[in-house]
Amino acid sequence: MGSNETFNLVHEPWIKCRTAEGNQLLSIRQVFDGSAKPLAVVGDSPTQDYAVLRVLLAIFWRAHYHDFVRRYPSPRSRKKFEWETWFLDTRETLRETGKDEVVLGYLADVENRFDLLDPTVPFMQVADLHTAKNTSNEIRRILPDSEDSYFTMRTGPGRVSISYDEAARWLIHAQAYDYSGIKSGAVGDPRVKGGRGYPIGQGWSGLTGGTVIRGANLLETLVLNTTESCIPTAAETDKPVWEREPDTAAPQDLEATQPKGPADLATWQSRRIRLFTEDGVVTRVLVSNGDRIPNAGLNVFGDPMTPYRFSKNKSKKGFEAYYPRPYDEQRTTWRSLDALVAVDGDPGFSSRELPPKRPENVDNVARILEDREVLDLQIVSMAYGPQSSTYGTIVSSSIGLPVHLLRNSEWSRAVRNDVRNSAEATGRAATAVGAFAGQLYVAAGGEYEFGVDAADRLYAQLEPRFHNWLRGLDPKNMAQEVSSWQHTVREAALGIAQDLLNGAGQKALIGRLLDEDSGGRVINAGTAFQQLKRKLNKELPLTAPQKTMSEEGEGNGERS
Template sequence: MFSLLDDPWIQIVDSDDELKLVGIRDIFTGEVKAVRLQGESPAQDYAVMRLLLAIFWRSHSDEARVMPGKTFNFADWFARTRKRLLSKGADKAVLEYLDKYSDRFELFDSTAPFMQVAGLHVKSGEAKHITTIVPESQSDYFSMRAGRARDTLTFAEAARWLVYVQAYDYSGIKSGAVGDTRVKGGRGYPIGTGWTGMTGGTLVMGGNLLDTLILNTVQESLTNPDDRPVWERVADGPDVRSSKGEKNEPQGPADLATWQSRRVLLHNDGDKVVGVVVCNGDKIPDAGANVLADPMTPYRYSSNKSKKNLDVYYPRPYDVERTMWRSLDSLVVAETDGGFSGKEKAPKRPGILSNLAQLSQQIEGLPSVLNVELFSVEYGPQSSSVATTYAARMSLPVVILMENSAYLRTEIRAMASATTNAAVALGRFAGNLLVAAGGDYEFKTAVTDRVLAELEPRFNDWLGSIADLPDDAAQAESEAAQAAVKQWQQTVRAVVDEHARTLLRGAGPKAFSGRVIVSGPDDTRGRFVSAATFYQLLHRSLNEALPATAAEKATQKQESQKEATE
């Protein structure tokens, strides 16, 4: 009735920059020159991309098998496969694999519908409204879907949102499926969000979709025989997967990329999807503790959960606010870098990034700057709703990911921290202007966020330029690296000062006249403050945050004083 292999349902942008709807096979035959996905939301695109990656990984897993006594040469396989994909624009291995499992990609199959459970029902027999799986439409207001469009989904739309729900569905009480031994009083009690929603989604973008697939492939995604996506496993029933003889723990990257966090059944009227049943599926054990097989997320160390002989890590979502500044460590830090103690160990960067850093020293033709896309979903209280979906892009030079680039990483991390400190100083300055004008102090978060947002694309460009530095830039005495650091600090100072002057112009005459403030009942003299006082204080803070510019400012001041006396 609707095959995800042959019927169009994935929204892509092709090489002519046109939006098209394609089936899975179309992407791998070479007939469609797919460049990237562009569905209803970035999170949905990431979920669908992980589905395609699971197909790609499993299609090529046989190529990782070698004769006894032999070793699989991943770098050689990677170079040969990427060259073939880029030259032919098609993938025969995937097409043969899809033929093998074609019956498992039917959206409305009577026994094993794709990512669903045949016959799934609740005691009352009711199905929920289709907005249950479309987060953007769950409110009657501020929705892109209205009227009849809110009441039905095309089969293509339903397929995309089905993949999204399995990846990202929020926690909370679900309908209690008949046959689920966990149901109490007709309810399925919370088991957590979908696996992908727990992670910081990381994707390295290639020149086209096939290139993106190979760039996000690590050796471990090919070599684990127990790692099977949902369509290779026994079809799920309403209960946990162990009831069908499957292990309840994730078995590898492909298993996690298609993790069935929910039991779902789409109801259709022959032309459109008109309702849906969504129940609890498979729970991620221990809230994701040491589920380390996903190569597309960073992991954070948990000092609270770790024990003497057991280090515990959790997947780390990216911060939806100030993403670049707060998430940089998770992307670039190597576990051997200094600055971390036994109580607070270094995070684990996404495996796909470490993989490309290693491959770049073994094979030719890899990009020197990685175009990285980041995805995160922020949930509401008790993770019972989707609050914010966030996506960002970064230019990440491969050189800073290499093992011998610890100095360069330290400097780049320091620049991100210094930028944040400078922006925070500007937020304090804005609050201090209120004091100078006779009001009460209030830190101006919006001012800090505004300047960080302005600096983010500039930092991204500066970060990308690191790839052009000489080979010795990774060494501590590198003049080129130090010059790059100074250049960035100058950029930050100029932007912050420009914002500060704008704030001064709007501060009003009272702020310039100033006032005397007292710190307490014992303060008999008080302290005189004005806009000028706080502007000087801001620049002292900038001197501390951006030391490479402090000496420059001092020199300029001396030259000005010398000119004035001549």
């Protein structure tokens, strides 16, 4: 790294953003000075976007924290501060102007820590990081190599070197999401044994379920993801990496590695990294172990953008154990709903099975915004391979949640319960469709095997419809809303079942005799289909055909 080289992220364009004029590379300053008015970060992958957004959030949080301390220097003066007023006023101002003078002033104070190539304090790196044998890796070490379509796949020269702006983005991504496993042993790290750094787990964001409330533009997004714990109630010690003493190859001491809050976690240095440059590009990298998240994230509650799951096994009398909860790789919407909406007191939980803790940013806007607003949520997680030692696939999805669904009131609780029950009924209907596919295998002469593909097909078909249903909920007419959803599910389930019937073949239509020793029963495509309809009647009772008086007398009539 030559002493004359410089690439300061405050001034140099490196953040991929969508603007009204199209996609642009912007500097940090351009994000906040009103010159470009970015709408969103749109980089090389959803996880990269999330990691970069979190750096911008840490800048925003700390700038306004320092401004808050200047304006309200004493505990007495802070009693005059009203969080809700600040939140709404700041949201409106930034949405209209696209400029944040508070952040611009802060950047002037800290910009010296944002030079990617600084010879002594390079951004998110250790300048003299080295191994005993002065080894390093090709730059592709920090470029996620996966079959997932979100990742930028590169071959040949594309993996030999990358530009400074791309290196900055993937450096931030590596600190947030780097996989676990053995690392290069850095000189000066007392944990190194035999030249190796042994696994300490993945980066903090890799443990979490990233939850972003998206606004009309990027600055509004920053406000919407800001909570009281980020500014007025933030700990004085909650500092991002650029406000701390530069890291060395060694981990921070035990006290320092207890996360201090949102800004600390948003820029958590899970790795010690050094970029190597040549002829104006980054060609190689060294990645070694950094700061371990204590106890795999047990009760690390400082991150306002992730849900937390309750651990019954780790809890004991007087101690409730929670871990950050990543979003599920499969059936994301259905398995993530409780983590986004459920609160203490909702049905389905108990003193032994506590509800998840939904993200603090969602809680915050649920208290402040008006009922009619619909939150545009993006959820992001990284799925890893065995032992979290390789990247797997990226989980990324969007969902709209009405604010009225999220409030902590009896009225909202009732609506929320209807929504949760509707999602659970959808799951049971999918199970019924999967079981039907399995019965067709049996009818055709095979062994029973649950039809996972059929169930997943129903989930996938219903997911966008469920999103639309959620966005348009009329909370004053939930009986009709629930009935409408159950009919949507039934129609889709029977449609898939009909497709399966059409492709079942002659053997399944004729069927076979089972359980001959106990009198026998015939199973064929027709009996399996009738069984499916009866199951749907049970799980989606508002869609069950109404029996006539004569059918009631016969006791076994049904119309489809």
